Amino acid sequence: MNEADALATFSSISSATRLRILKRLVEAGSEGLSAGDIALAVDATPSRASFHLSNMSDAGLVVSSRSARQITYRIDFETVGALMRYLLNDCCKNNATVMACCMPAGKC
Numbered sequence: 282m283n284e285a286d287a288l289a290t291f292s293s294i295s296s297a298t299r300l301r302i303l304k305r306l307v308e309a310g311s312e313g314l315s316a317g318d319i320a321l322a323v324d325a326t327p328s329r330a331s332f333h334l335s336n337m338s339d340a341g342l343v344v345s346s347r348s349a350r351q352i353t354y355r356i357d358f359e360t361v362g363a364l365m366r367y368l369l370n371d372c373c374k375n376n377a378t379v380m381a382c383c384m385p386a387g388k389c
Contacts, residue, residue, distance in 0.1 A: 282363040286341075287371075290364050293340035298323055299333050303342065306356040313346075313355035 282290075294300050301323040306314060314322070320330035334354055337343040341360045345352050373379040 282367040282371075284371075287364060287367045289340045290342060290360065293337050293342055296333070298325055298329070299337060302330070302333055302337065303356065303361075306343065306354060307358075307361075309355070311355065313353040315351055315353055319354060 294303050302319055305319060305322045316331055316334060317327055319325075319334065320327045323330065325333070334343055334345070338345060338354075342357055343354050344357050345354050347353075369375065369379060
């Protein structure tokens with residue numbers, strides 16, 4: 282991930298609703314959720330949830346698939362991982378204090 286990609290990805294989760302969507306889709310895992318289920322989970326109207334999902338999709342955080350009339354959204358775990366690697370390795374230069382926050386207790 283380069284700086285421009287990281288900025289676009291961070292920007293796409295820079296609202297409370299989008300961060301809640303990210304968390305909910307991470308919890309849903311590979312099964313994903315429909316736009317309606319996401320809207321209910323984050324207390325947004327379906328059109329508002331779709332607006333946010335579109336932004337997150339443009340940034341590569343969310344992928345979607347269609348089955349008949351239903352669209353299922355899933356988190357792109359590779360993009361989330363790339364963002365975390367960028368933050369830890371490129372921005373923080375593997376700083377020991379920062380890295381310790383990401384390690385299970387007793388592993389550092």
